[in-house]
Amino acid sequence: MPNTKELKNKYDAVVVGSGGAGLTAALQAHELGLNVVVLEKNEKTGGNTSRASSGMNASESLVQLDEGIIDNNRDFYEETLKGGGLLNDRAMLKYFANHSALAISWLMKYGIRLTDLTITGGMSKKRAHRPASMEPVGFYLTSRMTTQVKKAGVNIFTSAKVTKLLQNSKKQVNGVEVETPDGTKTIKAKAVLLATGGFGASKEIIKKYRPDLVDYKTTNQPGATGDGLKLAEALDAQLMQMNFIQVHPTADTDNPHVYLIGEGLRGEGAILVNKSGNRFVNELSTRKIVSQAITDLHEDGAYLVFDSGVRAHFAAVEFYDQIGLVEHGDSLADLAKKIGVNADNLNKTIESWNKAVATGKDKEFSRTTGMDRELDRGPYFAIHVHPAIHYTMGGIHINTETQVLDTNGNVIDGLFAAGEVSGGLHGNNRIGGNSIAETVIFGRQAGIQMAKYIRENK
């Protein structure tokens, strides 16, 4: 990364944050001829995006057609709306569903090929696009995007924390103040994009809006502290749905670093069992429902159980295993003993689950997805999981052009926001795989709209 001494004092556009939304927007804006800079407070690029493990949702994509999947944007829209408790911003959601396939194709242009498919909770079809190697989507995406942004000649400055947004006398946003190792600098710009991510790691903001969640651990990177919300609020921006915070059902919280166990593992066929060795929920219901079911057990979390067949289809398990999160059993009885659940029950549970998979009918919990393979290939595996704070659905109110709205609903000129920092798209529950999609879809839109705004305000 270049040294912050090389920061210029003027650009066309400043992008704050280098996760999926920021990197996408920078590339898109550069394509349209803008002189862009990316400012990132962490030492590395990637944000929470680099942690994503399951996939990026899209409907009507070429990849789906290649796999013989006939999907439609309307179903993607409806299922996301249902998953979000009908509280999603419908215009945002419509734009999102209708531009998802294009986002997958746009990434291909940069050699970012998400050509394998899996499924996440609340979706009726395989929409979660991931690399052919089945490796976690997040790091794959951000590492390649960082390379592409640099290749395009766009500078990314790390250890550069934006602390203030600047406005001219007409109330147009025209720059930022940024703290760097060489001191605080003022950078002028015609447009500024907040792509600063969510506030899952801010106890202070969580306490303000959801005091009931303040003791939960989080899957988020420590820098997910809602800076963008504070920067925008200082300019009277409107925040929305701030109490909608997603708790993810399957995180390893037994270690100081909380690891998310990606939903794709259930998408590939893992089940959840309680201390008695029984299933207790449709594992691919929405995150809200599955998290609540685990909490309602009043046990010490639950266990994800899977076999070697599922493991072969979810590459992140290799990583979970390397860091010691995975229990192994040569047989189911062996596994049951290691995790301290009733072996007879676990055997019966797997037997009846395998029957459900073979017949396509889960009489117990009506699961209909993630049933591609029986759990019959030893060795068997288990991961101990608890719910953890994962995603903040609320945020800055934007319109479909990613322009930030003030508390009266008027556009704040020159200020744009995209990605997790914005609110409204997901309603009260985000569907797994929709956030990475949001970063690319609305990151592109932000890049386009900044270029349009600058052209119109020459």
Ligand SMILES: Cc1cc2nc3c(=O)[nH]c(=O)nc-3n(C[C@H](O)[C@H](O)[C@H](O)COP(=O)(O)OP(=O)(O)OC[C@H]3O[C@@H](n4cnc5c(N)ncnc54)[C@H](O)[C@@H]3O)c2cc1C
């Ligand atoms: C463990 C985990 C797994 C996930 N898996 C999936 C998945 O499989 N599919 C899916 O769709 N979603 C997934 N998500 C959600 C998804 O990864 C994120 O919501 C999304 O990537 C957010 O992208 P973003 O660009 O908006 O923000 P981020 O990727 O968080 O990037 C924001 C960046 O802004 C920087 N920043 C913040 N404040 C400032 C400041 N003041 N100045 C400068 N820089 C600043 C941050 O340091 C950060 O690098 C997962 C999330 C986590 C935590």
